[in-house]
Amino acid sequence: MLGLTPAQTVGPYLSIGLPWSDGPLVVPETDPDAFWVRGVLRDGAGEPVPDGLIETWQADPDGCFAHPDDPRGRHTSFRGFGRCPTADAGDWAIRTRKPGRVPDREGVLQAPHIDVSVFARGLLNRVVTRIYFADEAEANDADPLLATVPEHRRRTLLAEPTGGGYQFDIRLRGEHETVFFAL
Amino acid sequence: MAEPLVVPSGYRRDDGTVHPPLDYAGYRSTALRAPSEPLILLPHNLTELTGPLLGEGRVSSSSADLSVQPGGEALGQRIIVHGRVLDENARPVPHTLIEVWQANAAGRYLHRVDRHDAPIDPNFTGVGRVLTDDQGNYRLVTIKPGAYPWGNHPNAWRPAHIHFSLFGRAFTQRLVTQMYFPDDPLFAYDPIFNSVRDERARRRMVSHFDMDATVDSWALAFRFDIVLRGRDATPMEQP
């Protein structure tokens, strides 16, 4: 077995190398069913993080992935990936559609979710979280992963509906710290 | 309940000896940014076993050569950086996007926040992109970046490095790391390099001088192989 290459921080200058002009557009801007998911990235003092990067990965609206390892073999051209650097006020946004429900290994349907990676100066490795949707209460109640999250912290994983989109703030540390996952 | 899916096997989890701890006192910025709550185990289901395969259209014929801009040649020591991207099971990771960014030869980034008193090179942006080929090989041309001060502690200098970002083939394989140069005297003083606690793991971030890949009268060469996570069991062959 080969030894893994260790992770290192993106440092303060990730905006030189990582942003794409179409990064925030998981779906084309013209998609009539698209909405913005917006959020603010904050640190342990509650201050905005202006030098971070948010990346998202999700299924298409039917719950399928544009990837050969999706064993259901249904073809989709859905990009599924979003990427947005944080601005001076820590704010970021991606334009997407709600993912469909994806079954887990036992065939249990997970609630609609988006996997999220957060990169920033001061993070020696990415941290990983998931966006769930507050208006999917029934699906969320049956979600096997949410069930493993202490109840009082689940709220940090819920994107709240706003006018025409959702709000998903990320708190790296401290009060109302977002739930992060070991991947 | 639906039929169980035949889901491919998951990816091997770090035993804690490879990646740096998020909370690392020597690197000051971690204090306010590293999560304080324990991480919760995320099983590897389809969302984690798949990932963006976004190679084509993200690279161009010139994006793998950072040493030349339309206005002219960048200043500094021209180098070739090449290597192979493999997984832990020694399988090549083909057609995956590698994104790099770095300081110029004087140790200055082309970034509004970089206040280091070193010259900007008008012919160096410090951004590169390349795809691995079907055997996982990649090759970049650039200039050797300079060391730079960073204010983490008195007289703090980063060893020369190139930032590397890789997607791999799955969300689990995503990696951002830094490539270092052999025998840098600053290694012993750099908390970011030393945040990787295992010495053998640290060495895997250091490129090797590669005489065979140098080009006479043109460029030195360094080899940097990158290993992404591998599956924890041999996956079934696809029919």
Ligand SMILES: [Fe+3]
């Ligand atoms: Fe750097």
